[in-house]
Amino acid sequence: MIEICNVSKTLGDTIAVRGVSLQIPRKGVTSIIGPNGAGKSTLLSMVSRLLPMTAGTVTVDGLDVTSAPSDLLAKRLSILRQDNRISSRLTVRDLVEFGRYPYSKGRLTPEDREKAAAAIGFLDLEDLTERFLDELSGGQCQRAYVAMVLCQDTDYVLFDEPLNNFDMKHAVNMMKLLRRAADDLGKTVVLVLHDLNFASCYSDYIVAMRDGDVAHQGTPDEIMRREIIRSVYDMDVEIQDVRGRKITFYYT
Template sequence: MIELQNVSVALSGVPILSDINLELSGGGITALIGPNGAGKSTLVSAIARLVPTSAGRITVDGLDVAQTPTRTLARRLAIMPQDNVVAGRLKVAELVQFGRFPHHQGRPAAEDHAAVEEALTIFDLLDIKEKFIDTLSGGQRQRARAAMCFAQGTDYILLDEPLNSLDIFYARELMRTLRHVADTKQRSIIIVLHDLNHAAVHADRIIAMRDGSIIADSTPEKVLCTSVLQSVFGFEIDVETIAGKPISLHFL
């Protein structure tokens, strides 16, 4: 379980998160939604210790994030930040192999190679594993970064806006792969999304944020309704149930 107790974050003196209390457990996909500046990315970054907390405590399976050695924490959770800068002359397989470093510390064994092969297979990268990162499309590059997180072998995978710059095909395929990983590999995936309909279709739980606070936290059916979405985004969004899912008509 990931637990946040009274967590606040201020960056350069500006409050970003305010008194967050949250439990993330039970596997599946949890989507964080909300407008720009809501604190979604800061929340996942604080969990992964990429930004310091101003107050409160974050634990992962009972381990205090602020006090846990980096290698130990990296065996519990993996994060894919928004920053998409990757050394261009790395090959896909080499990038995915980096996910195993917390385990082998530079001396990969058979189980590490097997984990990389599994990640390449699940994220449909086997046919391009020898290609250099700088020759890939945006969708292929995002799949490679997600595969690296998966190869890390952690119970928790944190993804910060992984659909950025992806066309509708690659976005759908990546979300379907993440759903497969959550269902078949018992991984807990916490993902920051701007597309409400991807959250509706693929998430088990949605946490809606605004101004550094949690506005709603429940199933897609309960969060993705007109009244809640208006309080989160500040305008009325019509929602229709299509194929059993609450689909937002925010372009109308």
């Protein structure tokens, strides 16, 4: 379980995250939604120790992320941010094999290679393994990064807007894949999402943030309500049941 306790982040004069307390349950998919600037990515960065917090504590299975050894945490929790730029020229295989670094420290065992091959297969990247990252499209590149994070084989996998760069088909495939990672591999997947309908269709639990604080949390059925969406986004939307799912219509 990820326990977030009174976590705050001040950037200059602005308060990005104000005293958030939240428990993210083990297993399943949890989505964090909210308008731009609500502090979703900042919160995720602090949970994954990329950003130091101004106040508060985060523990992952009892390990405090600010004080626990970084290489120990790398075997429990992994994070993928939105924009990843790399200065060296890597192939997809090289990148995915880096996911084994917390275990192998650069000396890959046959088991590490097997896990990397499995992650490559899981993301359907077999044809691209020897291609260099700078020769790939944005979506293919993103899939390679997801493969690296899955290759890291951690219980908790955090994604900051994983659907960036994806067309419809790949976005749906990615969400199905994350669902499978949670259901078949028993991982705890935490996502920051902008598309409410994806959040509604694929999450077990939704956390809605606004102005640096958690505004609402609950199951998709509890969150996907007109009044709740209005209070989070300041926007009137229509919500309909389509094939048993709550779908928002907000385009016009």
